[in-house]
Amino acid sequence: MNVLRFMLHNRGQVLELTVEHLWLVGVSTVFAMLIGIPLGILIAHRRRLNKPVLAAANIIQTIPSLALFGFLLPVPWLGDRSERLAILALTLYALLPIIRNTYTGITGVDAAVLEAGRGMGLTESQLLFQVELPLAVSVILSGVRIAIVVAVGLATIAAAIGAGGLGEFIFRGLAMVDNRVILAGAIPAAILALLADVGVGWLERRLRAR
């Protein structure tokens, strides 16, 4: 109850940090989709590229997040505003699930269907937009869903470099050894992750090809 009272008392700040948090997650997810989906499509069509690209995305994933933030801090333009840096790091982390699911979704399209389409005289781009992407969309979205849920958690660490977000409460709480403050950041973050999970999951089911 103490926690709730604390949050209610500081509702202005909770809201502000939640919005900041959403902004970090939202922007980085959009970037990751803009990069990851085309890259996933590319490696699904040029199979030779799939190993190196997935390996690179995998390696990024293995860098500890705190270390990545640290590495990027001295980079000139990025270091100017910690928000940019946080978004770049979150984008990099979100890439793997999006690339991998796009690749899986597209390569999972029935070869007979593609061949029928090609044989009927669909161009490669018609095949992509009318057949491959619609059939892969739910798999791709499930990758996006994973990316968002992971990003909501990771974005709390962005506060360590001063990028804001709900991590502020968590770090402050840790410094003050005050669980109420930690929870004031952790609870909204958990709720955000759950909402994103449910929301995108719903979209995923709506768009699932028959």
Add this chain to the structure above:
Amino acid sequence: MGLRYELRYAGRNMPEPAATPVIEFRDVSFRVGQTQVLSSFSLLVFKGETLVLLGRSGSGKTTTLKLINRLVAPTTGEIYVNGRPNTDVNVTRLRRGIGYVIQDAGLFPHFTVERNIGLVPSIEGWPKERIRSRTQELMQLLGLSPEMATRYPHQLSGGQRQRVGVARALAADPEILAMDEPFAALDPLTRDELQREFLLLQQRLHKTVVFVTHDLREALRLASRIALMEAGKLVTVLTPQEFVKSSDPWVAAYVRAFGDGLESAANRGAS
């Protein structure tokens, strides 16, 4: 017998003088790595006939079919479609002029029956009304009831899916139909039904059909001429009537494998 027989017969076997070649394979070879899939393959397909490519698995018949619409490019040799090398024509144009039907139909699972059938007309930019009426016409032609229009492929039986596959191939009214074992995955009764309907359809439409099968009975029933293939080579081209009587060792082996009663199968389609 009589006139009825004569007409049917003429429909199945083009009278020689009027025969115009629509597809021609000129000394075509196709190799993948070390494997010679097709070697010096030459064949004429005439307007309005149903040419059946018959052969066992791996004999090169599907490759032969795919050479026509350039899903496969020959290693050497040329394929002529309507008197021009098929490499002269834009590949999408070429393919849209050749209806393509495959085993299990290859329908788009996320499109309704209606959209599946109307896909080529719609990418060709036909007006909506025309697509709708064409789709309805084809559904009727293939014995699909109107309420099927809004169903999805997974809600159809195998036979219905294949009918949709044929309707889709006919949508833009192509002169040529390329059919790759279209009825092979169906149960015997449905297959029989679709073969019968194919014959009726062909009597009305007179498409130039290249039909791949390994089923001799199907070949005898549907073909104007049968091209027997073995190990990437064309063994011989015969009418069904000639086929069952042929003394060619490959043909005889095929006929023997299918057992008795084939003469009647050869005649059933004709009479």
